[in-house]
Amino acid sequence: MPKQGVARSGREASDMRSKLLLSIFLLAQLSLAEPLQTVITDPDGDGPWPAAERVEGRLILDFQGSPSEVEMNVWGKLFGLSPKVILPTHGLAMVDVAESELPELLSRLKRDPMIQQVSPDYVVHVSGFEPAIEAETRGETAAKFPNDPLFKHQWHHKMVGASKAWKKAKGEGVTVAILDTGIAYAEKGVVRPVEDLAQTKILEGYDFINDDPLAVDDLGYGTHLAGTVAQSTNNKLGAAGLAFESRLMPVKVLNHEGQGTFGGIAAGIRFAADNGADVLVMGFGSTADSMLLEEAVEYAHAKGCVLVAAVGVAGDDTPNFPAHYDQVIGVGAVGDGGKITDYSSRGADIMGPGGEAQVGLGILQNALHVRNPKRSGYLWFAGTNCAAAHVGAAAALVISSGVKEPVAVREILLSTARKKKDKKAYGAGIVQADKAVKKAHQTVAESKESAFEWLALLLLALLSLPAFIKRK
Missing domain, CATH: 3.30.70.80 (Peptidase S8 propeptide/proteinase inhibitor I9)
Structure with a gap:
């Protein structure tokens, strides 16, 4: 423990x-x-x-x-x-x-x-699907930034404006907790670290399934989400991550079948909040509500964490828990054309790329093969869990730009999303990391300008005080 x-x-x-x-x-x-x-x-x-x-x-x-x-x-x-x-x-x-x-x-x-x-x-x-097939892992190194050979296939990063966002923010100094099946970052049993997280900073986490400080993946989903957030980038290898200079905290709350329980998840949320996580990405859900789970969410939010969760893959009109809570940013999934996927539940706060589990249509990252953790590769996953990882990464970019308060981060992400007419299906729209980062920088600049103006007024008042007293 x-x-x-x-x-x-x-x-x-x-x-x-x-x-x-x-x-x-x-x-x-x-x-x-x-x-x-x-x-x-x-x-x-x-x-x-x-x-x-x-x-x-x-x-x-x-x-x-x-x-x-x-x-x-x-x-x-x-x-x-x-x-x-x-x-x-x-x-x-x-x-x-x-x-x-x-x-x-x-x-x-x-x-x-x-x-x-x-x-x-x-x-x-x-809240995801098994990949259909492995992508071709080798290719020509790109001449421009980032030089990862598979970046050209990552339509999902292009959809959210990754390249423009990287001109101002890359996630430096932000800790993102991945609450999922763990991350393949260390040797444990048959699992070996995936190659394209070698340059990513991974912090100490915890495995609440096996009561082990080493939170190693044994299914694949958690490693894939970790790659979406912070795949080692511009390293002439594999794929890119959206907030690649952020730190990852593996918190294993799902087992080798992709299942967990509220007890372990509530503990995982509190653990991440207590150990310095700025963003919590949760790629799972349940139709049941629980005060235990809600109080854990409230605890993390009060400690300054931005909580992001998948709304579910039932294709219905009700988001799963914890995505349904007010303190959580609930995320639905769109495909490569920007249309909501058939599997995505409605009622999300915002949408992210979730794709389809097909070559060229899924979310491409370095991960373990599902149900065969001895192998790893570059795989096309899909689901609202993948969408949540993109929004969590965008939140990390906003925080690294200087906006840290969870309510403010949420407001920036939602207000800068690409709007859709059907708000029930799309919420605020599709997350746009570049626009969110731009607004974050504007917000910080305006705050500094406002603080300077107040300081100037205070100094003027102090300088005027002797003359005022003399007149009296």
Whole structure:
């Protein structure tokens, strides 16, 4: 698990012991009460939890005050439970019990002073498609910037104005967390690092699937998204990345089947926010909502993170979660002609290139072969996850231009998008990185000019003060 936070004060430890004693007292009282009927209801009283995609018998526990693992285990023995710690610095843990035991357990947990919140766990799915075929990897090195031989096939970067954007910003100093299947940046098992991330700065992340500090990809999607954001660029090899001077943080929250759960994702979001991520790219979604997930999103947003997520690939009218939350920029997908794809869900805030999983029509980056991680190549992926990566990279370019506040970054991206008539289908339009960077620079310049004007007025007032006092 990620490293535990700093030691608590004596008062905090005393409070935790008091809560443990109160838990014992309440547990004794509850043991005398009549058991509930077996109806699993939302602890906030909003109705039953949806059964679709719920992990049977699992609850995610959000402890008060972030107790230590030892304290969680002591508490667990009172209930006959074995909590598995997910993120100790935030007091997140999960328990697995028989489905039939959930109603009574839920009633007890709702009254327990150590539990801040209890939620069901839901399955999320990657919002993308497997590539159709590998691209030809070799070709003539381009004579002009960037010299990556496959850049000429990356229609998606041209669609968002990459070349013009690079004249003013390349993502320097910005950290982009890729919350997905991991990144193939180190050796682990059969996986080897992909060649076209060799010059990319990759920070320490975490694998919440296998509880491992090494967040290595074993499916391919996460590495592909990482390439869209920060593929090593102008290195006479392979393809280009949109914000290629940004730093990547791999946060593995999806397994080798492209699935994850809310518990791991909520932990991953908080981890990225706590460890300096400026942008979070999330290429997955679920039809289920969760207060646990929403609070993790709110936490990251409050810490200054720009959150970007795929709306889903069901082709329906409702974005998946977390893309549906107000603090998240929900991204839909367009093809190479700028038309929304059949698979993209509607209701997005903005659109990005998602393409089709066909030669020349997909998103081309260096990645692992899906379901065969021993191999890597340059592959045409597709999905709203690919679209989200482009918007996340554009956000990194805006931040590196000097606009850092999440609400301001969002406003710039949406206001500079290429507009479409059908707002339900296209939201604000197709992201335009070059126009967003230009507006960001204008915003910073205007802010500096305004600050200078206020300073000049203040100095003038100070200089005029002696004469004013003399007249009095």
